[in-house]
Amino acid sequence: MIEFKNVAYGYGGGDLLTGIDLSLQAGSFHFLTGPSGSGKTTFLKMCYRELLPSAGRLDIFDQDVREMSRDGVADLRRRIGVVHQDCQFLDHLSVAENVALPLTVAGRAVDGEDLMALLGWVGLSKQADALPPELSGGERQRAALARAVIMSPEVIIADEPTGNVDWDMSQRLLTLLVELNRMGKTVLLATHDMNLIRVAKQQVATRVLRISNRRLQAAGADL
Numbered sequence: 001m002i003e004f005k006n007v008a009y010g011y012g013g014g015d016l017l018t019g020i021d022l023s024l025q026a027g028s029f030h031f032l033t034g035p036s037g038s039g040k041t042t043f044l045k046m047c048y049r050e051l052l053p054s055a056g057r058l059d060i061f062d063q064d065v066r067e068m069s070r071d072g073v074a075d076l077r078r079r080i081g082v083v084h085q086d087c088q089f090l091d092h093l094s095v096a097e098n099v100a101l102p103l104t105v106a107g108r109a110v111d112g113e114d115l116m117a118l119l120g121w122v123g124l125s126k127q128a129d130a131l132p133p134e135l136s137g138g139e140r141q142r143a144a145l146a147r148a149v150i151m152s153p154e155v156i157i158a159d160e161p162t163g164n165v166d167w168d169m170s171q172r173l174l175t176l177l178v179e180l181n182r183m184g185k186t187v188l189l190a191t192h193d194m195n196l197i198r199v200a201k202q203q204v205a206t207r208v209l210r211i212s213n214r215r216l217q218a219a220g221a222d223l
């Protein structure tokens with residue numbers, strides 16, 4: 001569903017990433033790891049077409065990202081849910097309203113029961129009416145995950161969702177992502193946390209991708 005063929009990316013001043021060949025299959029669970037500044041966020045941004053490759057070919061949902069129409073891009077945005085590293089919210093709207101925002105923006109009706117069920121799933125029922133600044137780091141990440149999945153995307157891309165939370169919360173977030181994967185969603189999760197990868201490997205068949213020396217490599221089985 002996401003196919004890189006000899007893809008490179010640079011912000012100017014040489015390639016940050018080069019020679020990327022990868023096929024992300026539907027229903028897979030991939031971790032993405034690598035040193036700080038190696039290009040994890042950049043790679044993820046290509047996966048949801050926030051950035052276009054500088055060279056090579058990238059197909060998302062069987063379409064060349066360079067040739068997508070405006071409707072094609074809108075469709076892609078609906079089919080891929082993203083949890084951003086900094087998970088920003090509109091601070092004057094409640095948590096529930098923020099989570100429902102992708103539906104509201106798309107002009108779709110918000111089913112109150114579905115919304116509360118989603119907030120319950122991420123453990124934020126009590127915070128539904130709170131404002132985002134009142135949330136803890138882990139609560140913000142869970143709200144961001146709920147917002148990323150409200151459109152029922154096929155793919156979930158999460159950029160270091162466990163970066164600023166404690167170990168228990170990291171595991172809780174991981175459990176939610178594993179549940180989504182068991183429901184058939186494709187998951188791509190960037191993390192520095194090798195312990196989290198080890199825990200995940202006990203729960204689900206995962207692959208680990210590592211960025212090293214500007215290249216994306218499939219890491220060995222025994223991390």
Ligand SMILES: Nc1ncnc2c1ncn2[C@@H]1O[C@H](COP(=O)(O)OP(=O)(O)OP(=O)(O)O)[C@@H](O)[C@H]1O
Nearest residue numbers: 011016034035036037038039040041042043085160
């Ligand atoms: N918009 C930009 N313009 C120019 N350089 C950028 C831009 N965004 C990122 N970079 C640079 O590209 C490199 C890779 O950044 P990226 O955020 O992809 O790395 P990362 O592996 O996600 O890092 P971290 O683990 O610290 O979040 C860094 O050197 C960064 O400074």
